Amino acid sequence: SPAEGEILCTLPMRWLTHRDRAAQAVPAPLPLVLFNHPCLFRQAALAALDRHRLRWRAALTTPSLPAIWGALRSGPGLAVRTDHGCPDDIVALTGHPALPDLPEIELRLLRAPDPTRAATRLAETLRAETLGRLAPGGISRATR
Template identity: 40%
Template sequence: MRLPAFDLDVLRTFVTGVELDSFAKAADRLGRSTSAVSAQLKKLEDVVGAPVLARSGRGLVLTPLGELLLSHARRLLSLNDEVFAHLHGHKAHGTLRLGVQEDFGEHLLRDVLQRFTRVYPHINLEVRVGRSAELLPMIEGARLDVALTWDTGVSTPWATRLGQAPMTWIGSQDRHFIATRDEPLPLVLFEPPCVLRSAAIQALDAAGIAWRIALTSPSVAGLWAAVGAGLGVTLRTRVGLPAHLRVMDELPAMAQLGYVLHRASEQGSPAVECLAHMTAQALAAV
């Protein structure tokens, strides 16, 4: 018996709609009508044999089967795109500029850069690791082709929200802090503007916990060093969390923080699109 085959165009529509959290936006991104996208989703569910999306209020959410399909679909598309790019990538030359929020630098760059240079060995890469406040103006000024940042509430014309991570209080393994009126909680934070700095202060104020700024740093490495030295606590995510630090559950529970992929133009070169796709794939495993 011949097994049914997945249509990669249909899978791409499905994955794009989920990543954009809107199939109307997916239709616009992929150059299709909304009715064509609806027909593709119906075709996908016919192949799967069960619903992959369910209504929730005014929107759609993945069913358990849809969540499983999403993971497999991303891998299929990644393999398809990598094979296609590899067959053509050896002909491409030029320079591509990537910006990465510092939290993701060590965790993400090794995998993405290794994969990309195998496909595009003659493309020169310029990588800028920094804070969102530094990277977003570079995207807007076309000084970067692609940038991965935290969702700071500042949008760019061609941005895609890829996912989210819980904000987490982080402290030293060896020192515990109890905030009192006479001894406010010491904080180790980025210099403003910083979305995590603002979230930390707002949460502590709302909980009635006294605080003070013990140290500010322009880099994540500086934050980790200060927290490890016992100077105070910080608010980050678990992305890139050093093993010698601990998550502090005794402080106020925090919300999720989204991460966003920004492009300098609506449709970049094949190399730019390949790099953006590889970045999204790497983050799916975070």
Template identity: 40%
Template sequence: MAKRPVTFDAEALRSFVTGIELGSFVLAADRLGRSTSAVSAQLKKLEQQAGTELVQKSGRHLMPTERGEVMLSFARRILSLNDEASAALLASTLCGSLNVGMQEDFGETLLPAILGTFTRAHPQVQVSASITRNRQLLDGIRHNEFDLAVCWQADDAPLFPSSQSLGRVPLRWVGPQNFPLSHYLASNEPLPLLVFEAPCLMRSAATAALDRAGISWRIAFTSRSLSGIWAAMSAGLGVTLRTDFGKPESLQILEELPAAGDIGVSLHQSETPPGEAATHLKEAIIDFFTATILTVNK
């Protein structure tokens, strides 16, 4: 007779995933609204079900063991399906339409991770997504063309009354594989930059960081789209300053260039009173960025 497969406890899986993503089961307990002892008990239960240790300490943070990494991958998939089923079965009969705007950097993560799940859970809500630059997004919010917009947040730019900060992420220098950076740094030959057309927050941050470090630079390529910058970089034309959001795996982080600080992410909402659909989607976006930014900044 075949051995019955183990049915893993969903709440224990959630505690495990949250603890690993936050690097602390104390933080996980706070996020989940449980006591630390309850979360620890759930982890112990999950390890008993799995028949192996799933977590190990690495300095002040918790890391998955080798078997824990396997469990983490499956746990995320199980919880994703669980939450999608819950949303589909428990959702109210939302209807109407939503217009959402976002920076191109977020397109590959936000569209499938949030909007895909939302539209499957609320099929009667028509969601239109526009990918464009900050100025167009903010203008769209001012004129009520977007219900919600996810933007980069300039340090000196105030939030709208109905908007909020989603956190900050580090700016990183990105370049093609085998880019001869040492040659430019040693020879003082101007570093070729691939940037958006001005005005651009990251373009300004890049040139300011290089100026502070006394590194000469030149604008080698300008583009109206992020895909154009990635294509130019893949062709070896130069480097750029972006974040981890949307960076192609084929490109590398250039640690040798001067630190350029970080940049804020903000969620803007139109002044029109939000309907139930907009409120649900706003909460999903906040949850997604809270978890993602914590992971990026670890």
């Protein structure tokens, strides 16, 4: 259930493209590079486009993150993810007038109801590392 677990941080979803195409006009219909269903990023993108009645087409559907990056590099296309961990040549189109706003995604730590001591230590290590990388300084929200 979405209400389970400890929220470690929230991250904004972004429209992403290759840096060489960031200044170009957004093609219509929008060529989307999507993860296979089910995917929260895919669902958010399609819901936002449907709300704004924007036409789109699936340029690529894949289960592979490297394939997403490759598709963005090889041709016009837009993907939706957070910008955390993006390769240097993939950029966010933040505030682009032709693209609808996207929601934030919550990063949650799920734990078993009665974890062992080792599992508790592992969960605390994962929590600390995640917050250190995504929300430095202990803030509860990570944005770039």
